[in-house]
Amino acid sequence: MIAEIGQYVLIAALVLAGVQAIVPLWGAARGEAGLMAVGDRTAIAQAVALLIAFAALTHGFVTSDFSLSVVFQNSHSLKPMLYKVSGVWGNHEGSMLLWVLVLALFSAAVALYGRNLPPTLKARVLSIQAMIGFAFLAFIIFTSNPFARLTPAPLDGAGLNPLLQDPGLAFHPPLLYLGYVGFSMAFSFAIAALIEGRVDAAWGRWVRPWTLAAWTFLTGGIALGSWWAYYELGWGGWWFWDPVENASFMPWLFGTALLHSSIVVEKRDALKSWTILLAILTFSMSLLGTFLVRSGVLTSVHAFATDPERGVFILAILAITIGGALTLFAVRAPGMKGGGLFAPVSREGALIANNMLLTLAAATVLLGTLYPLILEALSGGESRVSVGPPFFNATFGPIMVPLVLLVAVGPLMAWKRGNLRTASRKLIPAAVAAILAIAATFLAVPDGPGLAPFAMGLAAWLGAGTIAEWGGRIKLFSSAPTVSLRRLSGQPRSASGMTLAHLGLAVMIVGITGSSAWRTELVTTLSPGQTVEGAGYAVTLESVTEGRGPNYSFERATLLIREDGKLVTTMLTERRFFPVANQTTTEAGIRTTLLSDLYGVIGERGRTPETANAWTVRFFVNPLVPWIWFGALLMSLGGFLSLSDRRHRVGAPRRAANAPPANPPSQPIPAPAE
């Protein structure tokens, strides 16, 4: 019964989206306030309908209602409650439902909090959002219905992919979707602006918080996913350039570029058509990511729904959405007036360089992800290849170097016209820190990879440059401490957010360098009681016990890690076997200090009679790896801090005099001149 309610409200949401796609847009074109206001109500109603649908599906999972096909295929009565709930989005149908729910929640947020938006812009934004929502709701209802019933109902379910039964991953998709789908706001604002034929500083100010929110969530989501891969996949790595990882990374790169270029639109009224294009591209990457993951055209460890019919449907959505948006851009962009002028050496110039490098990086990742597909299509299916980490490491890294160098310089530049001499004087601490870091790294690890000291120098340059710029703003050391403290509390939160995020990037580079340059690894076969020495430690397999978890059986190894004869830690690592899915997962034993991780994994038991009491044991020393996630955390915190800036809460100032008056509900509003 409850599932039927879910089915019903899902169809109601489709109808509401259809109304919202047409009526407010029509109202905006005719200047009728009544028609435009319809969008607010339908947006809220749609969000409520989808919340009910989502609750209905959750109910199905929580009560293990196996008459629902999705629940049968992805759940099991023995599964712990947390994973029954996360099972709702751990499958294709449910995750698409979450996708449209997040989209509808963003629309409802515009309807509720967008009071200071000009009514025509708001109406058009809501219409565009509804068009996307309509397409995906139709996709769900016609090809991926989460409420499809099975008769007769099976007795028990097939279980959730064991790899996904993990607390870290339970919250990874919702965060990721808040980011992915959040970029739809920037997209809708861009299309609405193209329809209106006007982009101004106020537009930049409206778009920025939405982009910032989406970016912050996406940063958190990607970091959580990488952390999960690190401790759950048991490979000791944390990023694999897997197509599905790339699918979330490309919108992040474009989104980061958008975040920075929208500052230029907001503050300097320049770079408008470029920012519009970036907004379109960022959300296009989210859609493309959805297509790549959902259609199964890419082979990947992550892809879990492969169905050509669904693929064709999503491809049609892509064609209409992205193709339509880019065509509109091609028609309207030449008519857009450029804004403020600036010298090449200026904050604007630095941000343009930032945008170029980020776009180039994103294009590289896109090429690496799609190249196997393109080659396969051109060769008629004869050539199927995999482009792996060697390609990405060789191309992505070199693009990041100038970018990181620039991140320290950009904030020191003045708007319009920067002064290189002043800026370079302020960069002295950064240069000193970089040289010290390079020298220190050389001395500490003389036999490591040759590029590693320079990567550490890069991180020091960015870290010290960022702190020096922040110190300059609050007049640290150059005036009395009380003055500095007062200036510190007077800092706009968006500026502090930037400092924090840039600092996070520096911390992350340290982590990436440490874990990829100086990782040591010990792989061996041990029987209980045996000890092996290597990687600077003595590793003893103390014992292996067997047992049962809620829905799996496990072999749990106790590893004793000693350094110079002293016990450093006792580590537990598990190998879990899930009988329902006939699949094995590993739980790595990780002992972390802030400076490095000791990482132990138990592997397979020997198969021959002589080795029947021996297990493969892998032991890694991953230096500095916690810094990667600590850096990502700082970046996310920076995003939130910036988002909480008073400017965003109070809202944008009114548009210039020629704009329509803000929100007089009783009077008809003239259509804007286009």
Added chain:
Amino acid sequence: MRRLVVILPVLLFAALLGIMAALLTDGERNNDPSRLPSPLVGKTAPVISLPAIAENIPGGFSTEDLKGHVTIVNVFASWCIPCLAEHPLITKLAADGARVYGINHRDTAADATTWLRRHGNPYEAIGADTDARASLEWGVTGVPETFIIDANGKIAYKHAGPITPEVLEGKILPKLREAEGG
């Protein structure tokens, strides 16, 4: 000029869309053997000589070692996901008595060793092709790829992409028998 620049994104996207549509709709895309014949098939395999990955992994081989028997040479890497997908079939080929050699493409000794330990090593000998120079000689466009070299050292067949059960039954095994018979 400006008009041209703004049209560029939509043109690029249209091309991409066409490719993806072709991929999705062409269900037979894996079953057409004649589309891309390798220029090297039927010719003597270019001379290569590769070191072993590590001391404890059997390997290091050169084209000279291939002569006298029909050999399957599989190009793989630990970072390549399709390679992992085809690995059970390679293992099965070797278990069924075929002589299987491996070329480890653009990999590090540590990664390759871990990968082989984790997934098993079906190869009689593996050559480490760290800089992909040998792969280049043999016209490898990407991993995985699989060659069948006949007893005279000629390339009898080349398959680009992962071996699936259909490819194994429909192409690899017949070609293998053909090479062994002739």
